[in-house]
Amino acid sequence: MRRLLPVMLGLGAPLAIAAAPADPSIRNFVACPVVRDTASVPCWLSEHDGELYFLTLQADVSAPVNPPWLGHKVLVEGRIKPGAARICGGVVLEPVRLSIIAEPDAACHTQLPAEERYNLTFEPPRPPGPSGGRLAFNTLPMPVKPVDVKREVKQYSLPYDFDGLINFKHPFQLTPILDMANAMKVSRVEIIGHRGAALLSDGSVMPEQADRAKRRAEQVAELLQGAGLTAPKYDVHWIDAAPAPSGIDDHTQRRVDITLRP
Amino acid sequence: MTSRPIRHALAAVLLLPTLLVGAENGETLDAKAMAVPAPKRVPHWIFPDTTGGLAASGTYANELGQIGIVLAEGAVKDAKSHPFFQALGPNGRACVTCHQPQDAMSVSLDSIRWIWRVTGGKDPLFAAVDGKNCPHLPQGEPTSHSLLLNRGLIRVFLPWPPKGNDGKPVDPEFTLEVVRDPTGCNTHPQYGLSSSNPTVSVYRRPRPAANTKFTTHENFGVLPFIGKNGLPASRDPDTGRASSMNLMADARAPSLRAQAADAAAGHMEVKKPLTKAQLDAIVAFESQVYMAQASDRHAGSLTEEGGPSGLGPQAMLKGEAGVLGNNTTRWVFPMENKWKSLPRTGDATQDARHAARESIQRGHDNFMFRTFWIRDSMHLNSVGLGNPTKRTCATCHGMHLTGMDTADGWMDIGSTNLPWAKEEPLNPWNPNKPELPLFKVTCKDRVPPHPFLGRVIYTQDPGRALITGRCNDVGTIVMQQLRGLAARQPYFSNGSAQTLREVVDFYDRRYNIGYTEQEKQDLVNFLGVL
Numbered sequence: 062m063r064r065l066l067p068v069m070l071g072l073g074a075p076l077a078i079a080a081a082p083a084d085p086s087i088r089n090f091v092a093c094p095v096v097r098d099t100a101s102v103p104c105w106l107s108e109h110d111g112e113l114y115f116l117t118l119q120a121d122v123s124a125p126v127n128p129p130w131l132g133h134k135v136l137v138e139g140r141i142k143p144g145a146a147r148i149c150g151g152v153v154l155e156p157v158r159l160s161i162i163a164e165p166d167a168a169c170h171t172q173l174p175a176e177e178r179y180n181l182t183f184e185p186p187r188p189p190g191p192s193g194g195r196l197a198f199n200t201l202p203m204p205v206k207p208v209d210v211k212r213e214v215k216q217y218s219l220p221y222d223f224d225g226l227i228n229f230k231h232p233f234q235l236t237p238i239l240d241m242a243n244a245m246k247v248s249r250v251e252i253i254g255h256r257g258a259a260l261l262s263d264g265s266v267m268p269e270q271a272d273r274a275k276r277r278a279e280q281v282a283e284l285l286q287g288a289g290l291t292a293p294k295y296d297v298h299w300i301d302a303a304p305a306p307s308g309i310d311d312h313t314q315r316r317v318d319i320t321l322r323p
Numbered sequence: 324m325t326s327r328p329i330r331h332a333l334a335a336v337l338l339l340p341t342l343l344v345g346a347e348n349g350e351t352l353d354a355k356a357m358a359v360p361a362p363k364r365v366p367h368w369i370f371p372d373t374t375g376g377l378a379a380s381g382t383y384a385n386e387l388g389q390i391g392i393v394l395a396e397g398a399v400k401d402a403k404s405h406p407f408f409q410a411l412g413p414n415g416r417a418c419v420t421c422h423q424p425q426d427a428m429s430v431s432l433d434s435i436r437w438i439w440r441v442t443g444g445k446d447p448l449f450a451a452v453d454g455k456n457c458p459h460l461p462q463g464e465p466t467s468h469s470l471l472l473n474r475g476l477i478r479v480f481l482p483w484p485p486k487g488n489d490g491k492p493v494d495p496e497f498t499l500e501v502v503r504d505p506t507g508c509n510t511h512p513q514y515g516l517s518s519s520n521p522t523v524s525v526y527r528r529p530r531p532a533a534n535t536k537f538t539t540h541e542n543f544g545v546l547p548f549i550g551k552n553g554l555p556a557s558r559d560p561d562t563g564r565a566s567s568m569n570l571m572a573d574a575r576a577p578s579l580r581a582q583a584a585d586a587a588a589g590h591m592e593v594k595k596p597l598t599k600a601q602l603d604a605i606v607a608f609e610s611q612v613y614m615a616q617a618s619d620r621h622a623g624s625l626t627e628e629g630g631p632s633g634l635g636p637q638a639m640l641k642g643e644a645g646v647l648g649n650n651t652t653r654w655v656f657p658m659e660n661k662w663k664s665l666p667r668t669g670d671a672t673q674d675a676r677h678a679a680r681e682s683i684q685r686g687h688d689n690f691m692f693r694t695f696w697i698r699d700s701m702h703l704n705s706v707g708l709g710n711p712t713k714r715t716c717a718t719c720h721g722m723h724l725t726g727m728d729t730a731d732g733w734m735d736i737g738s739t740n741l742p743w744a745k746e747e748p749l750n751p752w753n754p755n756k757p758e759l760p761l762f763k764v765t766c767k768d769r770v771p772p773h774p775f776l777g778r779v780i781y782t783q784d785p786g787r788a789l790i791t792g793r794c795n796d797v798g799t800i801v802m803q804q805l806r807g808l809a810a811r812q813p814y815f816s817n818g819s820a821q822t823l824r825e826v827v828d829f830y831d832r833r834y835n836i837g838y839t840e841q842e843k844q845d846l847v848n849f850l851g852v853l
Contacts, residue, residue: 096711103713119709128709131698132775163771172696172711189694190715194652204546227553229706232546239547287555288547289563 081264082308086141088114088154089261089308091162093169094129097149100175102185104149105129107137109262114139115151116159120187122229123196129159131170136160136223136267138259138312149179158312160223204236207244212323215241219281221315223259224269227280235281239288242321247293249322250285254278254299257314260306269315274299277317357465359472362437367425369402371410371417371447376400380636382617383425386433387809387851391617391626391636392424392533399608406601407608412591415447418583418605421477421529421590427614427807428533432475432821439465439472452592453478457508457524470506470758474818476526477590478508479572481789483516483523488557495792496770499523502781503761525784526759527572527816533614534639534806537725538569539579542645544730551702551731552795567645567730572800572816573787574733579606613639614807619852621679633657634852639724639806648723649691655717655726656853658687679848685841686849690716695836699775701735702799710775716830719802726805726853733799736833738815739784740776740798743833745819759783759817766794773797783817809851823847 082089090109094116097104102119105128116137117126129135139154147153187197217238219231227235242250254277258268278299286295304314367383377399382389402408407418422428430448438446444463451458454477460467470476485493501509501516508524509515516523545567549556556565557577566577576582583605587593597605615636618624626635633642633656648655662684665677697703698711703719712718719734720726728734737743747757764780772778773794780797788796800816814820820829827846831838838846 096709098713103709105709119712122707124707127707128712130704130710130774132710161774163774165772165774165777189713190692191654191717192650194650229551229553231553232548232550235548235553236546284548284553284555288565289558 079260079264079266079305081262082260084140084309086143087139087262087308088141089136089138089259089311090263091134091136091261091267093166093171094131094133094135095171095173096128096131097173097179098175099149100180102181102187102189103128104151104179104181106149106151107135109137113151115148115153116157118148118181118185119189120185120197121192123198124186125198126157126159127230129161131172132165132167134162134166134169136162136259138223146182148181158222160225163224204233204240206240207237210241210244212245214323215245215321217319217321219277219317219319220312221273221277221317223257223267223312223315224273225315226273226276227284235284235288238319238321239285239290242285242290242293245321245323247321247323249296250282250290250293251296251318251320251322252278252281252298253318254281254297255314255316255318256301256303257311258303258306259311260308262308266306268303271301273315274301281317281319357469357472359436359439359465362433362440364433364437366423366431366434366437368434368438368441369408369419369423371408371415371420372403373408374403376402377408377424381424383810385425385431385616385810387616388619388622388625389617390425390427390807390810391615392428393613393636393640395611395613395640396607405608406597406604410447410591411587411597411601412593414450414452414592416450416591417447418532418586420446420448422532424612424614425810427810428531428612429529429807429811430475431811432473432813432818435471435475439468444468450590450592453480453590456506456526457511457514459507459511459514470526470818473758474526475528475813476818477529478506478524479527480508480514480522480524480589481575483521483789485790485792493792495788496767496794497788497792497797498765498767499785500763500765501760502763503757503759505757506760509760509762523762523785523789524760525789526818527784528813528818530571530803531614531807531811532609533612534725534804535579535609535612536644537639537642537722537727537804538567540567540645540729541565542729543647544728545645546730549731551706551733556731569727569730569732569801573790574731574801575790579609583609613637614810615639616807616809616852619679619683619809619848621675622683622848622852623676623679625852629661631656631658631661633724642724644724645729646723647721647729648726649717649721653723655691655721655723656687658684660684682845682848683852684849686845686847689842689846690720690849693836693842695834697834700737701773701775701795701797703734703736705774705795720805724806727802732802733787733796734802735775735786735798735800736830737798738800738819738829739782739786739817741781741783744783744817745829764788764794764797770794786816805850805853808853823850826850 092107095106105116139157142153142155145153254274256269256273278297282295282297379398380393382391410417421430455467484495487493504510547565559578568574570576580602587597613636662680667674694713696711704710722729766778782798785797787799814826820826827843
């Protein structure tokens with residue numbers, strides 16, 4: 062395992078100041094989440110610079126955007142959805158990515174009651190109880206084991222929350238990689254960990270923790286080996302330097318690239 | 324049920340009238356320091372190495388009605404030659420000692436008290452290794468066995484730090500300190516954390532050895548990686564396949580075979596590992612036992628034709644394992660609204676039965692549809708639903724027919740972690756003292772604090788964290804199946820709820836639900852028929 066030489070500008074100091082994101086519809090900020098009850102499922106909101114934004118609805122584990130937690134701030138990386146009506150009183154951010162800040166924050170405890178004026182005007186993807194027979198989003202089908210696969214190079218990329226390591230979402234991404242590696246009887250697994258930074262709307266830059274690239278890469282190797290993929294040789298690398306963020310799609314830098322070689 | 328073991332047990336009762344007289348007069352057999360409450364009924368206890376067999380189906384009385392047992396592969400004709408019923412180790416215990424058919428294949432507090440009285444505390448159940456608060460305590464004195472006699476708890480002793488699958492010590496994410504040690508075991512120089520073989524002792528209820536196709540399924544949610552945190556799932560050492568990790572309170576055994584081997588080495592103190600034939604026979608038996616409540620004292624038969632399809636042991640036998648029931652297609656416990664509205668005829672008996680059945684249906688509907696805010700529960704709020712999340716009982720208790728999580732079912736609902744765990748109120752007017760140990764867990768600086776409890780956690784049982792060493796697992800306990808509850812009180816892994824009402828009250832308090840009295844009673848009635 063080794064560190065790759067930095068090829069991009071390193072970001073050492075947290076909250077360095079840069080220019081704000083060029084796209085005026087971008088809203089990147091760190092704030093407390095707010096949960097508002099409705100007659101159906103709760104809405105998750107957050108306030109930034111005097112405006113209330115709608116982040117997501119409560120759905121289920123399959124949702125592309127999962128709600129944040131009271132008791133923790135959240136990094137919001139979103140874009141105002143053009144022409145969208147407010148939901149639960151909030152300006153709709155879509156697409157939006159939410160990263161829960163690990164350190165607890167007791168100030169984040171706002172839970173608002175339902176009000177008629179904020180009730181949903183549409184059917185939510187999942188009610189606050191039993192489903193109609195399937196998960197709200199068909200994004201998490203049980204992985205199917207590959208058969209008769211070509212023995213050729215396969216590449217994958219695992220996305221991460223800001224400062225995040227492996228979480229509950231990753232089994233559905235790791236399992237196909239593991240299954241493919243077993244089916245191909247790979248000889249080599251190359252893993253490269255990356256870290257990123259977020260350019261916030263106020264122009265400040267928030268880099269991920271310095272060890273994220275390394276820990277991500279090492280953890281993925283440990284997980285694949287722990288799941289029984291012990292035969293191949295592992296090449297584990299990481300790039301400590303985070304590329305300068307633009308405020309647009311900064312999340313793509315938070316990843317681990319995995320290459321399976323026959 | 325007319326099998327010979329039961330006659331054996333009843334004979335034991337009949338042989339001991341003089342011993343029991345003293346108890347009836349308000350004394351206890353061993354009333355040196357602690358009175359052992361009288362059992363509420365005479366159980367059908369099966370002793371190890373007993374003659375006779377176990378019928379292919381049968382019912383056994385409990386306080387709320389009758390539990391039904393079905394053996395899918397037919398009767399056990401000769402229990403004496405079957406490893407599940409044999410005393411395999413030197414302490415005289417068999418698997419059946421803690422997994423009694425009459426107790427839904429667990430062991431109830433009432434049965435524990437009965438066997439204490441019948442044998443004067445000499446039954447192998449009370450073996451020093453774990454049927455006592457700590458092995459060093461005087462054998463046979465009620466105070467030495469108080470956790471078993473008061474809460475139905477067996478001592479579970481685990482290495483600290485934990486060992487990984489490779490046998491090497493895991494570097495825990497937290498430090499573990501003993502704050503309170505009423506049993507003396509965790510600070511004991513031979514058995515405690517500072518001994519030459521550092522060991523932590525926690526106290527847990529035996530789980531039902533029945534309906535195991537549900538607890539060991541390889542269906543929905545069973546992946547090579549744990550759905551709660553992405554880490555590698557345990558694998559069955561015999562097949563190499565991922566485990567559903569729903570066995571035992573801490574999911575430390577990946578298969579029935581591994582659990583049996585673990586139990587033989589620990590609970591039975593066998594000196595040599597069980598043979599393949601013994602393990603095969605135990606696993607085969609556990610794989611064919613199905614149980615559920617079969618009748619209710621007020622609602623009558625739970626298995627009559629035309630009744631709810633999700634009740635009774637046959638539902639377990641026929642049911643599909645490892646599928647989600649938190650939906651309106653399969654349901655967790657299908658009742659088809661059969662008891663939604665039943666006629667009143669003027670026949671007092673029948674009307675009372677119909678009223679009881681309607682209450683059960685209301686309890687079911689409450690379980691499925693009554694929303695409340697679930698907050699700060701690790702491995703529930705942290706897996707994509709948000710904190711808090713507005714959901715129902717069936718959100719967590721979602722596996723079709725069992726009410727377990729489908730896989731990797733450990734969660735922290737506060738049953739062992741403070742501030743929610745039941746603690747003895749300390750004041751000048753309460754003579755009772757805390758019974759369970761209390762640990763201080765401090766998450767190390769190298770890991771983030773626990774997201775809902777912070778960096779310092781006080782707990783009666785660190786649960787899954789004693790296996791993983793992970794801060795986020797502190798106080799997480801694998802959810803139990805909700806079947807046969809009427810036959811196996813007390814409840815929760817630490818026996819902290821003596822009755823189903825206490826279970827409901829715990830949730831009401833923990834999640835600030837605000838149940839009405841009617842809702843509570845309906846839920847109790849519903850849980851009692853599962």
